Amino acid sequence: MSWPQAADLGLTGPALVLPGPAEVAAAACAWVAELCTGSREFHIALAGGSTPRQMYEHMSREYKTEVDWSRWHVWFGDERAVAPDGEASNYRMADVSLLRTVGIPENQVHRMPADDSSLADGASRYNTALSETMPQLRGMPRFDLVLLGLGEDGHTASLFPGDPALSVQDRACTTSRAANEPRNRLTLTYAAINSAAHVAFLVTGSGKGAALRAVQERSVPAAAVKPQDGELVWFLDQAAVDSLQSAGQSVW
Ligand code: 6PG
Numbered sequence: 001m002s003w004p005q006a007a008d009l010g011l012t013g014p015a016l017v018l019p020g021p022a023e024v025a026a027a028a029c030a031w032v033a034e035l036c037t038g039s040r041e042f043h044i045a046l047a048g049g050s051t052p053r054q055m056y057e058h059m060s061r062e063y064k065t066e067v068d069w070s071r072w073h074v075w076f077g078d079e080r081a082v083a084p085d086g087e088a089s090n091y092r093m094a095d096v097s098l099l100r101t102v103g104i105p106e107n108q109v110h111r112m113p114a115d116d117s118s119l120a121d122g123a124s125r126y127n128t129a130l131s132e133t134m135p136q137l138r139g140m141p142r143f144d145l146v147l148l149g150l151g152e153d154g155h156t157a158s159l160f161p162g163d164p165a166l167s168v169q170d171r172a173c174t175t176s177r178a179a180n181e182p183r184n185r186l187t188l189t190y191a192a193i194n195s196a197a198h199v200a201f202l203v204t205g206s207g208k209g210a211a212l213r214a215v216q217e218r219s220v221p222a223a224a225v226k227p228q229d230g231e232l233v234w235f236l237d238q239a240a241v242d243s244l245q246s247a248g249q250s251v252w
Pocket of ligand 1: 047077078079148149150156158
C-alpha cells in the first residue's frame with residue numbers, strides 16, 4: 001500500500017502521524033479492514049499492552065458488521081505467564097475488547113499457552129499450531145499482519161533488550177524474560193515477525209520519545225523488525241512524535 005500522507009521520521013518504515021490515540025485507533029482499524037478483505041483466511045497476530053486496546057474496542061464497535069470475521073485466525077505476538085482470565089493477560093485484554101464481541105470462531109482464536117506449567121512446552125505447542133495452521137514462508141508462518149507496540153525500553157512483543165530470545169532464528173515462538181512482572185513470557189521471534197506480509201507499530205503518548213529515538217538509532221529490539229517480503233508502517237500520535245523530537249540521545 002502507498003502512504004502518500006506518511007512522514008519519514010527516520011524510523012524503520014513510513015510513519016502515519018494522527019492527532020491522538022482515538023485517531024490512531026481509527027486509522028489502524030480502517031487499514032486493517034481494507035487489508036483483510038478477500039475470500040481467504042486472514043491470519044493476524046495481536047499486540048498486547050494498553051495501546052492496542054483502544055483500537056480493538058473501536059474495531060468491535062465500528063466494524064462488527066463490516067468485516068467477515070469468519071475468515072480471521074487470531075494469534076498473539078506475545079503473552080505473559082498468567083492465567084487467561086488474569087488482569088495481565090494479553091488474551092484477556094483482546095477477548096474483552098474485541099474477540100467476544102465480533103464472533104470469531106473459537107477454534108480460530110489461537111491463545112498463546114504461556115500459562116502452561118512448562119513455558120518451553122507452551123512455546124513448542126504454539127510452534128506446532130503455527131506450522132500446522134498457517135501458510136509458510138521459508139519455514140516460518142507467514143502472518144498477513146502482525147500488530148506491535150513499543151515499550152519504553154524499546155522492546156516489542158516480548159523481545160526485550162539483552163534477552164536470548166533476540167537471537168532465536170529457528171523457531172516462530174520462544175520463551176523470554178521481561179524486566180518487570182509478569183516476567184516469564186512467550187513471544188514471537190524476529191524470524192516469525194519478519195516473515196509477515198504486513199507489520200504495524202501502534203505508538204501513542206509522550207512516554208515513548210526515548211524509545212522512538214533509540215529506534216532511529218537502531219539500538220533497541222524494536223528496530224530489528226524488518227519484514228523481508230512485507231510492509232512495515234508506524235501509526236503514531238502527535239504526543240509521541242513531539243516526545244521524539246524533544247528526546248535527547250537515547251540511553252541504550
Ligand atoms: C506486552 C506487549 C508489549 C507492549 C509494549 C507497549 O505484552 O506488554 O506485547 O510489547 O506492546 O510494552 O505497551 P503499551 O502499549 O501498554 O505502552
